[in-house]
Amino acid sequence: MDKPKVVLGVSGGIAAYKACELLRRLTESGHDVRVVPTEASLHFVGAATWSALSGNPVSAEVWESVHEVPHVRIGQAADLVVVAPATADMLARAAHGLADDLLTNTLLTARCPVIFAPAMHTEMWEHPATQENVATLRRRGAVVVEPAVGRLTGVDTGKxxxxxxxxxxxxxxxxLxxxxxxxxxxxxxxxxxxxxTREPLDPVRYLGNRSSxxxxxxLARTAVARGARVTLIEANTGLPDPAGADVVRAGTAVQLREAVLKAAADADVVVMAAAVADFRPAVYAEGKIKKKDGQEPAAVELVRNPDILAEISAERRGRPGQVVVGFAAETDNVLANGRDKLRRKGCDLLVVNEVGERKTFGSEENEAVVLDADGGETPVPYGPKEALADTVWDLVTRRLD
Incomplete structure (x- = not known):
């Protein structure tokens, strides 16, 4: 079988050295990669490096190997074009359809999916001109991955x-x-x-659950790949941030509620995949609760946490037609309990899966049934969690459309 043909465009930013690792991942996973750098990017990583890592010739010029018409053929033959890093200048040239080097020519001739992974200083990313260029590229069907927040060049830090x-x-x-x-x-x-979520009992203990x-x-990664702007509100996962997602940290159910309500204000879709604690300790002990010889521990009084899914479903604070998706982890009477929860919560879709000590939690696989408020059922067989995620987005897009 022919290897998928990927064009890796590299523009002139300090982050160009990181594209070497992306190139390695692509080639080692069986892709035929052609690196197309800009002239400016060669100040950061030389053509010899790209050629050695990819096993293909490298040029930034439209005037080399003219008989092969590279400025047309490279884009025509590609199954995917990814530009990483994509500088503010590259985004502007791509948005305005310029064709002054081999990479911009390749972008104009590509009829395959195109991904831009921007990297620049925060002020440049937030500038209205850059944001308009990003919006233009997205309207045309490109996937523009939101940059991450962290250390930039020098002492600067930001998005x-x-x-x-x-x-x-x-x-x-x-x-792909x-x-x-x-x-x-x-x-x-x-x-x-x-x-x-984790509900603190004292400075060192909490009530929690086994959700990974x-x-x-x-769901976040597949949504980014399908072009969405993603806000991921994470509670105590310890997982690396997905590329392209704006990540908000939350610890308790109350903190998660606050973050979800704020983010949902302009959302088209809200997916409550987090395992939110139903209860929290009524009293928080300022000091560590000590074990005392000869005494039984005092009972822990619990109070209810807010029902975020029901609240979001009832108020629909986002855009008209906002779709709300819930998750239900059940140990018995899975579908019956799921149907009851779907009715009580008022969401549009409910993903129901059976959980237990050796099921679902911490696993890379999942099996579920997606219940529809209209009465439909979509079983998803045991397999990778991203397969379930894509099924959820398929059902969501039908409602959005």
Whole structure:
């Protein structure tokens, strides 16, 4: 079988060195990669490095190997074009259809999915001109991965850091697997909660659950690959941030509620995949609760936590037609309990799965049934959590459309 043909465009930013790791991931996973650098990027990483790592010739010029018409052929033959890093200048040239070097020519001739992974200083990313260029590229069907927050060049810190190459690779893999040129969640804002809340009992103890957050992260990664703007509200996962997602940290159910309500204000979709504690201790002990010889421990009084899913479903604070998706972890009478929960919560879709000591929690796989408020049932067989995530987004897009 022919290897998938990937064009890796590299523009002139300090983050160009990170693209070497992305190139390694692509080649080692069986992709035929052609690196197309800009002239400016060669000040950071030389052509010899790109050629040695990819096994293919490297040039930034349209005037080399003219008989092969590289400025047309490279884009025509590609199954995917990914530009990482994409500087503010590159985004501007791509948005305005310029063709003054080999990479911009390749972008104009590509009829395959195109991914941009921006990297620049925060002020440049937030500038209205850059934001308008990003919006233009997204309207045309490109996937523009939101930059990460972290250390930039010098002493600067903020949004604009190139996401981890492993995470960019995951976006590339998912876009290639779908084989769809135009992402179906483009222009949509989705909010996803993931992980498990922890309710403190004293400074060292808490009430919690065994949710790993992996299903929520799979939902986030697949949504990014399908073109969405993603806000991921994570609770105690310890997982690496998915490329392209704005990540908000929350610890308790009350904190998670606050974050979800704020993010949902302009969301098209809210997916409550986090395991939110139903109860919390009524009293928080300021000091560690001590074990005393000869005495039984005092009973822990619990109070109810807010029902975030029911609140979001009832108020629909986001855009008109906002879709709300819930998750239900059940140990018995799975479908019956799921149907009852769907009715009580008032959400549009409810993902129901059976859980237990050796089921679902912490696993890379999942099995579930997606219940529809209209009465439908969509079983999802045991398999990778991203497969379940794609099924959820398929059902969501039908409602949005």
């Amino acid at each position: 604009g850091r190139l996401p981890d190459p492993d995470e960019i690779f995951e976006v590339c893999r998912r876009v 697997a779908r084989g769809v040129t135009r992402p179906d969640l483009a222009g949509r804002h989705v909010v996803i909660s993931a992980g498990g 957050g992996k299903q929520g992260y799979a």
